[in-house]
Amino acid sequence: MKKLLLLVASLVLVFGLAACGGAEEYEIAMITDSGGIDDQSFNQGTWEGIEEFAAENDLTYKYYKPLEVSDDAYLDAIELAIEGGAQIVVTPGFLFESSIYKAQDLYPEVKFVLIDGVPHDAAWENFKTADNTLPILFKEQESGFLAGYAAVKEGYTNLGFTGGMAVPAVVKFGVGYIAGAYYAADEMGVTLDFGDDTYTYFGNFEENDTNKSTAAAWYQEGTEIIFSAAGGAGSSVMSAAADADTMMIGVDVDQTGQSDTVLTSAMKMLGEAVQQALQAYVDGNFPGGETQVKGVENDGVGLPMDTSRFDTFDQAAYDAIYSDLVDGTVTVPSGWDDLQTFLADLESYTDSFTQAVVAPE
Numbered sequence: 001m002k003k004l005l006l007l008v009a010s011l012v013l014v015f016g017l018a019a020c021g022g023a024e025e026y027e028i029a030m031i032t033d034s035g036g037i038d039d040q041s042f043n044q045g046t047w048e049g050i051e052e053f054a055a056e057n058d059l060t061y062k063y064y065k066p067l068e069v070s071d072d073a074y075l076d077a078i079e080l081a082i083e084g085g086a087q088i089v090v091t092p093g094f095l096f097e098s099s100i101y102k103a104q105d106l107y108p109e110v111k112f113v114l115i116d117g118v119p120h121d122a123a124w125e126n127f128k129t130a131d132n133t134l135p136i137l138f139k140e141q142e143s144g145f146l147a148g149y150a151a152v153k154e155g156y157t158n159l160g161f162t163g164g165m166a167v168p169a170v171v172k173f174g175v176g177y178i179a180g181a182y183y184a185a186d187e188m189g190v191t192l193d194f195g196d197d198t199y200t201y202f203g204n205f206e207e208n209d210t211n212k213s214t215a216a217a218w219y220q221e222g223t224e225i226i227f228s229a230a231g232g233a234g235s236s237v238m239s240a241a242a243d244a245d246t247m248m249i250g251v252d253v254d255q256t257g258q259s260d261t262v263l264t265s266a267m268k269m270l271g272e273a274v275q276q277a278l279q280a281y282v283d284g285n286f287p288g289g290e291t292q293v294k295g296v297e298n299d300g301v302g303l304p305m306d307t308s309r310f311d312t313f314d315q316a317a318y319d320a321i322y323s324d325l326v327d328g329t330v331t332v333p334s335g336w337d338d339l340q341t342f343l344a345d346l347e348s349y350t351d352s353f354t355q356a357v358v359a360p361e
Helices: 002-011 042-056 071-083 094-106 140-153 168-188 209-220 231-244 270-283 315-326 336-344
Strands: 013-015 028-031 061-065 088-092 111-115 133-138 159-163 199-201 225-229 247-252 262-268 292-294
Touching (some): 042 088, 071 094, 094 111, 140 168, 140 315, 159 209, 209 225
């Protein structure tokens, strides 16, 4: 086993910044998913939250990047982190659901923070959140709603949506985006060009020419802006938007610095959520065994108004619609049935979407 660990250690990329020099053990560990800590998306947002918290609290920290996207590779990385001294392990993304399901029982003395997922076995038959595990979910539909609402208020009426895969978080982003766009259109009395033909899932979260070609074709046919909830594939949409001299909407973290084509980003406050979990760990009241949900009511999602490239949609308009979400004046749908009910009350909406597009079987 030791030889195996040494082999894995020689192959797994590890990197960390210690709050005090010369430390051989690291108390906080993060395991990356398919990307790195500089992916300008999910991993980076989580890692930056850890960095800031560790520096402020004089804690050591480190990240591990597994060799591949698999439960076995994730478990190997988790084992290395724990052998390296990790007392709390942060895993960003739904890809860790099955590995954390196993790890929480293998290492009951270690705390686990699972972002965007809940622990279950590989067959999706058994679900369990142990007392040492804290899953954190987000109301992506609310963030998507704000992005769609803002885009239409900004003057965009020919819209598109690209998701990475039809996993729950991505589906909720898309459902919210549709709802927000048509809600704004209803307020303004405008007609949208948005439906099945400009709503798709890439089938991956990768930056590649195929994904860029899909977005480029939409832009060439008149789509003015695309919201891409697709991780690294969002870079393909940014590139297509740049070629078409138009705009797109980023996801998860503030991506406006990544490209001049990013109008705004449908954000999850990843860093803040992780820091709250780490603070609870430090305080000795880690809320394991329960699932936390972050939304507008606890400032868990939103748009980066300070960096967004809006010309007409301003802070006052944002605050007004945000307040409507917080106080329940507007209840954002998260699934197909609720979306249909929501849209049925809007005069601006025509039957533009099918369930197969929004939530494919």
